[in-house]
Amino acid sequence: MKFSEIVVKDSVITDLKVENKEDAIRKLVGSLRVNGQISADNEESIVGAILKREELGSTGIGKGIAVPHTKHPSVDELIATIAIAPEGVDFASLDGEDVYILFLLISPPDRPGDHLRALETISRHLRNENFCNFLRQSRTPDEVLELLTEADQDEV
Template identity: 70%
Template sequence: MKLCDFVVSEAIDTDLHVENKESVIRSMVGSLKESGKIAAEDEESIIAAILKREELGSTGIGNGVAVPHTKHPSVNNLIATVAIASDGVEFASLDGEKVFIFFLLVSPPDKPGDHLRALETISRHLRNSNFCNFLKQSRTAEDVVELLGEADNNQLND
């Protein structure tokens, strides 16, 4: 599974300035709505589903990275977006540190295998320090898309 297959390039935000976890999630789901990938009437229920998932345990996995995600009946295919917060955001991460890189994933409930494969793909790349360093330095959505393509083609060595 390739990142470019499900990351919505029109929804990428390389200049995220928010105060907290809920604001991150609202902003990222809003960008998916603005890109036309989710309907306006589904926005709040998707946000609520992601926040409910966060109550089970933070998706801030450490090293400045978080992967908020949920399954939601309003989507037919995997969709994801990326946000970069140069100042970092308090996200109740497992290591207690601020988060700079966010991958938000929304999957159809009837495709749990795809959801898990997407999370595994995202996590594998986020374990690569070169990938994370280049992501943090990305200034445009085009920079991020180019980096995702390089990662998909295994051109980033750790």
């Protein structure tokens, strides 16, 4: 699975400034709504589903990275967005550190295999320290998308 297949280009945020995890999730989901990927009617339900998933255990996986995700019946295909938080966000991460890179993934409930493949692709790339360093240094959505394109080409 490639980033280009799931990341909504116009929803990438490179200057996320929020106080906490819930605000970060709301901004990410909001960016998908603003760009027509989810309806305003479903926005709150999606935020709630992601927050409920967070109650099971933080998706702040450590090393400044979080991958909040959920399955939701309002989406027909996998959609994702990315935010860079230059000042960091307290995400109750497993290592207790702030999060600087957030990948949000929403999948249809009837495609669990695709959901897992997308999470695996995201996590594989996020284990690459160089990839993460360049992501954190990205100041524009275009810079983020260029990195994702390079990562996709490495998949071939």
